[in-house]
Amino acid sequence: MADYSNLTVGFIGAGKMATAMATGFFNAGLFKPSRMFASCPSEWDSSELQNMGVQVFEANLDVTERSDVIILAVKPDTVAPVLREVSQSLSKKQPLIISIAAGITIAALEKAHSGRYVRVMPNTPAVNPGYGASVFCPDFKCSPDDAKLVERMFSCLGFCSPIPEYLMDAVTGLSGSGPAYVFTVIEALSDGGVKMGLPRDLSTKLAAQTVLGAAKMVVESGQHPAVLRDNVASAGGTTIHGLHALEQGGIRNALITAVEAATKRSIEMGQSSQKK
Template sequence: MMNKSIAFLGGGQMAEALIGGLVASQAAHPETICATDPMAARRDLLKSRFGIRVGEKNGTAVREADLIVLAVKPQAMPAVLSDVGPALSGKLIVSIAAGVTVAWIRERVAQPRAIVRAMPNTPALVREGVTALAYQPDLSADDVRAVRSLFEAVGSVVAVEERLMDAVTGLSGSGPAYVFVAIEALADGGVKMGLPRATAQLLAAQTVLGAARMVLERGEHPARLKDQVASPGGTTIAGLHQLEVGGMRGCVMAAVEAATKRSQELGR
């Protein structure tokens, strides 16, 4: 169990996922967690669902916590740091705001103990997320363990250089939306060929889940796994040919590139 009290500034979807993971995995006791949100209904929901402390004032939550999670939209970050910047002195700060750099935060915070930039993704809501963490040289081993525990409660964790965080945002941060589109398209194809909608959607979603698990657990290159399905002159190679004609690979790569560039723009 974590030995730090945690304050989530912003009670949005990702904060809810992280709080739920911490409580369910017993990585943190509910009494050590506080979340703020301007909406009373949202505060009431978090309190009733997880048994944590809630509040409207960011300053109060910051003063009572060791680890501060900046779980607000990038556009709201200037106002939040203007409000609580001085109170963050000596605190361990984790930011999950897309495009917001450590240097930018450091300029607006009075002597934080350390700042970690994180990019989780929405499958954290079902504890199957993946989070990229950019550590700074001044981060202690104890703080590294605390931050990893926070995100391991909702999935896998990888460490990257901060300069790569925009690319992470474009790939795994935005990637669930690309996969949802692929699942929808697979299901639509099944419906076009006569399958009932519910059956087609289940087949599509489970196929994506199973294929992803094979990549993770077998450790083989996706191309090799693809070749094992595509027999000579068979159905799969006929379908793969159509994906190549349609430019699927290029479209997906371009989507990651576009989202990465947008993350870079948000950070300027």
């Protein structure tokens, strides 16, 4: 396995995803904290990164000038201005640039600054190493070694797979936004338990553990979710009655529509960024 310990990695932005990534890279022994840098406004709380040993700067240029790999961990509408701001520094150092901004295409990134880009869509469960889901898409300027590095980096956080760029918006709508859908499901299950007399704390723990356990069964068994569902739903039992109620409430339609809506919004954001 290639040794990446001598690489320097810089995060433009020091929010939850940057912190999750840095933590995952450190816990996997991929990068030393002393070789990771981050930038964020002084009024933001970057104590978690600093406590890890990551050096945090207020200026983006302080990060780009020190880094072999740059991770753009800022809001989508901030990406182009940031790239233009540090363009001269990037041209000089020519780092690999990873963007995790939803909807921002490689073409839009290239328009802001001509560089070597990889688009990545991780998700927030990556704050717990091993539970994240990420996909990535390198541009034509990237070498096979660049792609291997990115796959190694994001595999530290959980599932990771290369995809063609045209699928990136659909991934954003599913796994990028998906944790919020699941949190809503957990909250609703907990509400159901409370309605039927369970204490709130117990109800929420049961709901969350049930979702976690069911997801693990899907991942580890390799079986279709419908097969696993049918194994629980015995004839005339409680589960089939509950499933009937879910169908009457349109849960499948609601979740499918949610993924569709988030995907369309990601496309809109990408189209808007290319007009700027």
